[in-house]
Amino acid sequence: MKPDKKEAYSVILGNAGGKNSHWRGYELFLDENNRVSVRLTHGLPDHCLHVTTHDSIPINQWSHxxxxxxxxSKAEGIKVYVDGKASGLQTHYSRLYKSIRTIDDTLKVEAQAVRVGRSYRGALDVGLYEGAVDEIRIYQRKLSGLEVASIAGINLWEGSDQEAQALQSEYILQNHDPRYRHILNELNRLRREEHATLDTVPEVMVMREKHPPRKTYVLDRGMYDAPREEVQAGAIARALPFEGFPPNRLGLAQWMLHPDNPLTARVAVNRYWHMFFGRGIVASLEDFGNQGDLPTHPQLLDWLALEFVNADWDVKALLRLIATSATYRQTSVASKELRERDPDNLLLARGPSHRLPAEMIRDNALAASGLLVDKIGGPSVKTYQPEGLWSKTHFSRLLVDYEPDQEDKLYRRSMYTFIRRTAPPPSMMVMDASDRNMCIVRRQRTSTPLQALLLLNEPQMIEAARLVAERVIREGGESSDAQLNLAFRLLSSRDLKQEELSLMRELYRQELLKYQEDKAGAEELLQVGDYRRDTSLPTAEVAALTAVTNIMMNYDEIYTKR
Structure with missing residues (x-):
């Protein structure tokens, strides 16, 4: 090869891919100093072997x-030869325990052709090599140093000096010693077995300390290019001095959970209090600093924090303590005078009253219908969502075609729902769930007509309403009043009042007449959702009860905590 100029990254040859294929593959390239680099990559930045020669190769001059x-799978297993002679190498990374076989951007193994003079990265000029290349050869085995020297035009076959004899011995051992060949074949077989096993093991990203640590500075007005004094690892000294802790993430964890640290327990119990009451003792859950709100009941916050720490951070014990308290067990009904005096319930003179989170609204409907799967753990699941939604966002080919899961996976708790940040589940977003683009500790609560339309038309809600209808026909007795009352009790945990029952009875009568005349419409309604219908039950009655139950799901007591 004969390079014309120096570039920051000039690929001579290789098949390593780009970002969406994890840069997987191998490549031979020149760095900004024209030093030769070899990189065998499973995934950047550090799941790879990466070495660089100590010396540069000349510009406008041929080099072999x-x-x-x-x-x-070790950097020591890579050798780089310049003009037939082994070069000294600097090792950047020596951590490779999975395959370097190339993949496409859907993460499926796909052979990638060797590209000369340019990388597979997106932009045309990334990795572009300017110069001449000639006589490219790729061998199916590891060549010995003697063979490499011979290819480069250096005859060491009959040399008598120490270097030549060492290369000759390596060649004979590698190519003509039966015992060595047997051991090497066995070693390669074991390596293949190891790689085949490790390749099937799923991985998650885990942070680790950088050695040496990156220097960090106070930035002048936050500008990254205007560093001031250097700072070291530490924490909030006013809460607990960062003394006696290692200056790393382990030390930070120890500092956070130290019994003398007053901050962590208070923040935690405040967030759990918010889960129950819809408002924290400190309203600004995300800010306990001087820009945050003051606690309405500071002594209560202190006591709960101490109870939490003394119980060895037992979350279940803390939740039980709050749930069984007289404060939480109060009625949420309040007089007009109390509401005018304390509209936000700062005095805790009544029980909580607020809309349930999106996940609980869905799970409540599934639980009432008997569809909810109570299995704990496992991979995320894909529930119903409008067709073609993912195809509108082209961030990754891996997530273009949305295919809902089947059978029990459709009815798992909402916490297991698959979240794509560029296209989160629309039913959850309508009910104010987070889109996961940023970390938040407090969701907004809105009340919009779109939310009511969602509860009336979302396939999962209609399917749940159908299963509730089938359940109450089987379990609620012969009377339609008893069936309606059971449906409401399954959804809200209370019986219908007489006035409510009259309204539901009239609605059921109208829907029953409608579906007795419109049998096709009844069949169409009962086909919503993947769960098989009970064909032994009368179609018109099930359809009418499905419609009424769906209306019940829009009743504020079904999705409001009181």
């Missing part, structure tokens, strides 16, 4: 380059 690799 070759690299070999012995399959050991």
């Amino acid at each position: 380059l070759m690299f070999t690799y012995d399959g050991s």
Whole structure:
């Protein structure tokens, strides 16, 4: 090869992919100093082998380059030869325990052709090599140093000096020693078995400390290019001095959970209090600093924090303590005078009253219908959502075609729902769930007509209403009043009042007449959702009860905590 100029990254040859294929593959390239680099990558930045020669190769001059690799998954297994001689190498990364076989951007193994003079990264000029390349050869085995020298035009076959004899011995051992060949074949077989096993193991990203740590500075007005004094690892000294803790993430965890730290327990119990009451003792859950709100009941906050720490951070014990308290067990009904005096319930003179989160609204409907799967743990699941929604966002080919799961996976608790940040589940978003683009500790609560339309028309809600209808026909007795009352009790945990029952009875009568005349419409309604219908039950009655139950799901007591 004969490079014309120096570039920051000039690919001589390789098949390594781009970002969406995890840069997987191998590549031979020149760095900004024209030093030769070899990188075998499973995933950047550090799941790879990466070495660089100590010396640069000249500009506008032909050089013979070759690299070999012995399959050991170690940087020491890579050798780089310049003009037939092994070069000294600097190791950047030596951590490779999975395959470097190339993949496409849907993460499926796909052979990638070797590209010369340019990388597979997106932009045309990324990795572009300017210069001449000639006589490219790729071998199916690791060549010995003697063979490499011979290819480069250096005859060491009959040399008698120490270097030549060492290369000759390596060649004979590698190519003509039966015992060595047997051991090497066995080693390669074991390596293949190891890689086949490790390749099937799923991984998640885990942070670790950088050595040496990156220097950090106070930035002048927050500008990254205007550093001031250097700062070291530490924490909020006013809460607890950061003394005796290691200056890393482990030390931070120890500092946070130290019994003398007054901050962590208070923040935690305040968030759990918010879960129950819809408002924290400190209203600004995300800010306990001087810009946050003051606690309405500071002694209560202190006591709960101490109870939490003394119970060895037992979350269940804390939740039980709050749930069984007289404060929480109060009625949420308040007089007009009390509401005028304390509209936000700062005095805790009544029980909580607020709309349930999106996940609980869905789970409540599934639980009432008997569809909710109580299995704990497992992978995320894909529930119903409008067709073609993912195809409108082209961030990744891996997430273009949305295919809902089948059978029990459709009815798992909402906490297991698959979330795509660029296209989150629309039913959850309508009910004010977070889109996961940023971390938040407090969701907004809105009340819009779209939310009512969602509860009336979302396939999962209609399907749940159908299963509730089938359940109350089987379990509620012969009387339609008893069936309606059971449906409401399954959804709200109370019986219908007489006035409510009269309204539901009249609505059921109208829907029953409608579906007795419109049998096709009844069949269409009962086909919503994947769960098989009970064909032994009368179609018109099930359809009418489905419609009424669906209306019940829009009743504020069904989705409001009181």
